[in-house]
Amino acid sequence: MKHLISMRDLNADKILQLLALAESLEKDPGQLDLSRRVMAAVFYEASTRTRMSFESAMKRLGGEVIAMVGTSGTSVEKGETLADTTKVIARYADIIVIRHPMEGAARYVSEQVDIPVINAGDGANQHPTQSLLDLYTIKKAQGTLEGLKLALVGDLKYGRTVHSLAYALAPFNPEFYFISPKSLGMPNHILNDLTRMGVKFIEKTKINKIVDNIDILYVTRIQRERFPDREEYEKVKNAYIITADLLKNAKDNLKVMHPLPRVNEITTDVDSTKYAYYFDQAENGVYMRQAILATLLGEVK
Amino acid sequence: MKVMKVDAIRNGTVIDHIPAGRGQRVLGILKPRGSDVVMMGMNFSSKAMQKKDIIKIEGRELNQHEVNSIALIAPAAKVSIIRDFNVIRKFQVEVPEVIEGLVACPNPKCITNAEPMVTRFRLLDAAGPQLSCQYCERVYTADEMDHI
Ligand SMILES: [Zn+2]
Numbered sequence: 001m002k003h004l005i006s007m008r009d010l011n012a013d014k015i016l017q018l019l020a021l022a023e024s025l026e027k028d029p030g031q032l033d034l035s036r037r038v039m040a041a042v043f044y045e046a047s048t049r050t051r052m053s054f055e056s057a058m059k060r061l062g063g064e065v066i067a068m069v070g071t072s073g074t075s076v077e078k079g080e081t082l083a084d085t086t087k088v089i090a091r092y093a094d095i096i097v098i099r100h101p102m103e104g105a106a107r108y109v110s111e112q113v114d115i116p117v118i119n120a121g122d123g124a125n126q127h128p129t130q131s132l133l134d135l136y137t138i139k140k141a142q143g144t145l146e147g148l149k150l151a152l153v154g155d156l157k158y159g160r161t162v163h164s165l166a167y168a169l170a171p172f173n174p175e176f177y178f179i180s181p182k183s184l185g186m187p188n189h190i191l192n193d194l195t196r197m198g199v200k201f202i203e204k205t206k207i208n209k210i211v212d213n214i215d216i217l218y219v220t221r222i223q224r225e226r227f228p229d230r231e232e233y234e235k236v237k238n239a240y241i242i243t244a245d246l247l248k249n250a251k252d253n254l255k256v257m258h259p260l261p262r263v264n265e266i267t268t269d270v271d272s273t274k275y276a277y278y279f280d281q282a283e284n285g286v287y288m289r290q291a292i293l294a295t296l297l298g299e300v301k
Numbered sequence: 302m303k304v305m306k307v308d309a310i311r312n313g314t315v316i317d318h319i320p321a322g323r324g325q326r327v328l329g330i331l332k333p334r335g336s337d338v339v340m341m342g343m344n345f346s347s348k349a350m351q352k353k354d355i356i357k358i359e360g361r362e363l364n365q366h367e368v369n370s371i372a373l374i375a376p377a378a379k380v381s382i383i384r385d386f387n388v389i390r391k392f393q394v395e396v397p398e399v400i401e402g403l404v405a406c407p408n409p410k411c412i413t414n415a416e417p418m419v420t421r422f423r424l425l426d427a428a429g430p431q432l433s434c435q436y437c438e439r440v441y442t443a444d445e446m447d448h449i
Pocket residue numbers: 104406407408411412413434435436437438439
């Protein structure tokens with residue numbers, strides 16, 4: 001593995017290998033030493049959470065971090081190409097982590113530079129480290145990735161996170177409940193792909209009945225702007241608010257996940273239940289990113 | 302019966318069975334150079350496709366890779382390479398596995414539309430044909446794309 005650009009480039013073996021390394025780094029953080037290695041965080045748009053997670057990962061491995069955040073005041077504003085900007089940064093660093101609003105930007109950069117590139121989000125296309133940390137979180141919570149029942153809730157139409165999660169889990173015999181307003185359902189091309197891969201799924205508009213039957217409840221935010229019509233939004237906005245009460249008959253092992261930030265889709269009374277797992281999920285991101293950085297920097301065989 | 306004669310060429314390439322109306326676009330792909338002698342026939346009758354366009358280029362032998370690009374807009378086109386008035390090779394176009402620098406990605410958020418770079422698509426499904434952008438990973442049919 002030279003770069004991490006798209007979940008499509010990873011097979012189940014590679015995924016499990018990264019998960020195992022993340023687990024081992026969580027248990028024994030001192031096993032690798034990346035001192036004198038430099039990570040460049042190249043963020044054409046701000047994403048404080050993702051950037052800090054990467055920086056934390058690199059620093060915990062003993063490495064150093066340099067960053068470009070936003071383009072104001074940089075050569076990009078003067079019209080420098082993405083290729084030129086990143087070719088120069090590649091002379092300063094050993095690995096590039098890039099976030100860019102245009103889709104395919106990370107792939108393009110990986111063709112331009114001769115150091116490893118990690119895609120930290122390219123428009124609506126891919127965010128593979130998020131998918132991997134989600135998988136790591138699910139495995140850690142359930143002990144396995146095999147044969148789980150998962151409900152993905154909220155905006156399934158535009159949610160990049162839930163799209164790649166569905167693909168990432170596909171090889172592990174999942175049963176999905178896709179719960180969303182009709183207008184924000186999982187796109188057809190993804191449903192077709194899943195059908196082709198033999199993945200079981202059921203689409204629903206209500207959440208109540210299935211909550212007691214699942215292992216993972218993955219919640220995403222529904223943005224008001226996504227609705228062409230305000231009334232439609234008013235109708236569904238409360239249908240997907242996860243409360244402690246909604247979870248009262250949940251299975252013991254249920255975990256509630258959310259890529260964060262949340263607004264009101266999970267009420268704070270859930271935070272103190274054993275089901276809340278979104279803050280652990282954020283922490284797991286650091287272990288996962290350590291595993292990815294160390295692998296791409298050739299510190300792991 | 303109305304017979305129309307198009308000059309035979311001594312050396313060069315003939316592209317036949319182009320769907321009527323698409324000859325102009327095929328020509329756009331071939332990018333004839335200033336001195337090339339090109340003949341284009343439009344709306345010829347054809348048993349197989351009712352109406353078709355034909356292009357003849359004198360003095361240039363297009364290779365299979367060059368003409369395969371044409372398959373995106375003329376999937377049934379047949380190519381003949383002519384030497385000394387004889388057809389020395391005849392082949393059907395085929396959409397190549399990788400299509401580089403030929404069509405633009407219709408996704409306005411695709412990096413290929415923002416940077417000075419070459420587009421690259423992979424053939425997913427010869428029917429359609431369906432192509433996937435190497436960069437934004439979206440899938441399009443050839444009809445949805447504009448040639449560069
Ligand atoms: Zn594209």
